[in-house]
Amino acid sequence: MMHTALQYDELAVPGVRALQPYEPGKPLAELEREFGISNAVKLASNENPLGPSPLALAAARETVDNIARYPEGSGYLLTGRLAGIHAVTPDCITLGNGSNDVLDMIARVFLGPGSEAVFSQHAFAVYPIVVQAVGAKGRVAIAHDGSRGPVAGHDLGAMHALVGPATRVVFIANPNNPTGTWLTDNELHEFISSLPAHVMVVVDEAYFEYVVQEHYTDSIPWLDEFPNLIITRTFSKAYGLAGLRVGYAVSRPEVAELLNRVRQPFNVNSIAQAAAAAALDDEAHLQKSVQNNLEGLQQLAAGFERLGLEYIESVGNFIAVDTGQRAEPVYQHLLQTGVIVRPIAAYGLPNHLRVSVGLPEENVRLLAALKKTLA
Ligand SMILES: *Cc1c(COP(=O)(O)O)cnc(C)c1O
DSSP states (O other): OOOOOOOHHHHSOHHHHTOOOOOOOOOHHHHHHHHTOSOOEEOSSOOOTTOSOHHHHHHHHHHHTTTTSOOOTTOHHHHHHHHHHHTSOGGGEEEESSHHHHHHHHHHHHOOTTOEEEEETTOOTHHHHHHHHTTOEEEEEOOOOSSSSSTTOOOHHHHHHTOOTTEEEEEEESSOTTTOOOOOHHHHHHHHHTSOTTSEEEEEOTTGGGOOOTTOOOOGGGGGTOTTEEEEEESSSTTOOTTTOOEEEEEOHHHHHHHHHHSOTTOSOHHHHHHHHHHTTOHHHHHHHHHHHHHHHHHHHHHHHHTTOOBOOOSSSEEEEEOSSOHHHHHHHHHHTTEEOEEEGGGTEEEEEEEEOOOHHHHHHHHHHHHHHHO
16 A cells, blocks of 8 residues: 655744754763773863852752652752842742753743744744744844944843834843853943843843852842733753753743743752752852852953964853864864864854853963864
């Protein structure tokens, strides 16, 4: 009997048909398997090179004994801690399986066919994915060319120009990944003030803890002023818990209530909840991580300058460096030397590589490998 080949693509909903899946950084173990090496360095996914706080590890280990039980669905302890730290009530917090999970909930609640979301060129790759998956349309604002704001940074004027009657969500990464560019308190405040109240503004502060610049702001207190504001944060970056998957949104309770309608009942596992809560108790480890990052940013920037390479000024835990040529072959060559970085052609930056800040000796290794590769 003859079967016609099943056109699987046509079975998918329209938004999913044209979707390009997210491409993660290459895992260490995979590179070591492929090349038969054992001391590879991964500077590709903006992870904390110091790892998590020992307090978080201890809490995780202790919780392992209880994994026969479902986690607490409300994340009572962690939510309470976060509410205290941010001076909001617990009903303002929505926990996510990483902040990507929260971004996905936001899309599912506020977007669908016929509505639009605005974000910037070179912005975080998850925005177009979550928007398209629910059948909404992403409107991409051209980024700064360097004449009025940081090269490749969000151009809030261009973003504002794309906001129209169908716009329901605006995504802003502050600072942005993969560019490391950031927005000042004044420009961000002015932008949010200028938006109609029915447009939800998502300020993604995944790298918040790393930023020491004077005019960089915590936008959570602005919730008093802006009912349409959602701030997202994560434990994946400065807290070093990327593998556990914990992030959260802070919003008005009415918005959190909507997000919780689509949140999977046990989206944050019990080990993750316990480790994240414990991580919040270790301010010293966080400060050590921030200090390592500030020194690493300088070390990498100075190294790029010695190599005659331009880079985008970054306040995150990574720098996008311009290789002066198509970056893909450079990336491949670095892999052969056991150094994993991130090509960002998919972000519209085909000549750049994004390098995460590592330990001082890891940064040295990357710079030496880059020098050899470009020679
Ligand atoms: C890494 C990152 C996130 C979140 O990652 P999770 O691990 O899902 O919390 C969110 N936004 C930006 C801009 C990021 O770079």
